[in-house]
Amino acid sequence: MFDREPSARSWIRSSYSGETSLCVEASFEERRVLVRDSNSKKNAVLSFRHSAWCGFLAGLVDPGADGS
Template structure:
């Protein structure tokens, strides 16, 4: 399914861990979804995830579950 998402008024957030270098992933909370983009290319592609999928990703990162 390919559904257009309106990002015009999205409030993009960047991690405080980025150190202000502008080389991080930015995220925006949307109704029912979370969008992510490369802070070095804010007009470039955006990935949009269902909130449940994003929450699962965050749980995996927090649990250090993505190490080989």
């Protein structure tokens, strides 16, 4: 799902991004996790269910994980 950026939302940037501007930002809401490009804050925002986001993160750590 794509969403447009509402004005009053808290975004978190990875501490690994350091001084570079090549990263994504995430906003954690009650029913979804939103992700955007930190350089294109006015462009589309990706929206994920929490379970899909957890599965994505688990796959980064262990490609065989199912996110449960």
